[in-house]
Amino acid sequence: MPSRLERLCIEKGLKMTDQRRIIARVLSEAQDHPDVELLHKRASQVDPGISLATVYRTVRLFEEASILERHDFGDGRARYEEAKDDHHDHLIDIQSGRVIEFTNEQIEKLQKGVAAELGYRLVGHRLELYAVPIDKDGTAQNATGSETGTTRAKRSMPAGGGEK
Numbered sequence: 001m002p003s004r005l006e007r008l009c010i011e012k013g014l015k016m017t018d019q020r021r022i023i024a025r026v027l028s029e030a031q032d033h034p035d036v037e038l039l040h041k042r043a044s045q046v047d048p049g050i051s052l053a054t055v056y057r058t059v060r061l062f063e064e065a066s067i068l069e070r071h072d073f074g075d076g077r078a079r080y081e082e083a084k085d086d087h088h089d090h091l092i093d094i095q096s097g098r099v100i101e102f103t104n105e106q107i108e109k110l111q112k113g114v115a116a117e118l119g120y121r122l123v124g125h126r127l128e129l130y131a132v133p134i135d136k137d138g139t140a141q142n143a144t145g146s147e148t149g150t151t152r153a154k155r156s157m158p159a160g161g162g163e164k
Contacts, residue, residue, distance in 0.1 A: 003028035005067060005082055012065045022046045023058045033071055033079035033099055073099060073128065089127040 002010070005024040009016055016024075026042045027034075034042070040055040059080060062068040071079045073092045079099075089107070091100040107127065115122040 005062070008067050009062070009065070012067065014061065014065060019043075019047060019050050019054055020058050020061075022050065023055060024062070027062075027068065027080065027082060030081070033073070033081050035077040035079050037077075039080070071128070073097075089129070091129040091131055093133060094130050095132055 002021075003025045005028040006016065006021055009020070009024055014020070023039065023043050026039060026046065030039075030042075036052070036055050036059055039059065040050065040052045043050045043055060059068060063070055063080075066083055068080045069083045071081065071090070073079055073090070075097065087108075088101045088103050091102060092098070093100075111125055111127075112122045
């Protein structure tokens with residue numbers, strides 16, 4: 001059965017070679033935000049004939065077709081995730097590289113309010129928070145502030161899957 005990404009590719013009229021199908025399947029199964037090198041490592045476990053260049057070309061093609069979203073979490077490597085209908089934001093632990101997807105209605109309302117105050121209607125945004133863990137005594141190196149509102153974490157994972 002084709003993965004969600006494979007179905008999206010077909011719906012958008014992309015030619016699906018065997019190698020593109022494998023890359024799409026690996027991306028669909030990812031529980032993290034892999035970079036191209038990690039994606040290549042995973043895809044080549046399925047088909048050792050997949051080259052790094054093929055992965056780069058396929059990722060670019062999927063991104064241009066709005067099937068993948070590209071992220072830069074501050075480590076100098078582009079990371080990817082399936083473009084989804086549900087909106088979420090990211091919190092990046094700058095010490096471990098872990099990425100936590102979350103939603104927060106207060107943040108969403110605040111952003112819409114800011115746009116309205118400036119005479120605009122918000123049509124989209126991307127929010128990436130960079131943070132360090134708070135120690136048991138409530139302090140964090142280079143971190144200030146307190147948490148407010150209700151935040152729902154969707155999933156937490158190393159930014160690159162922790163497989164390097």
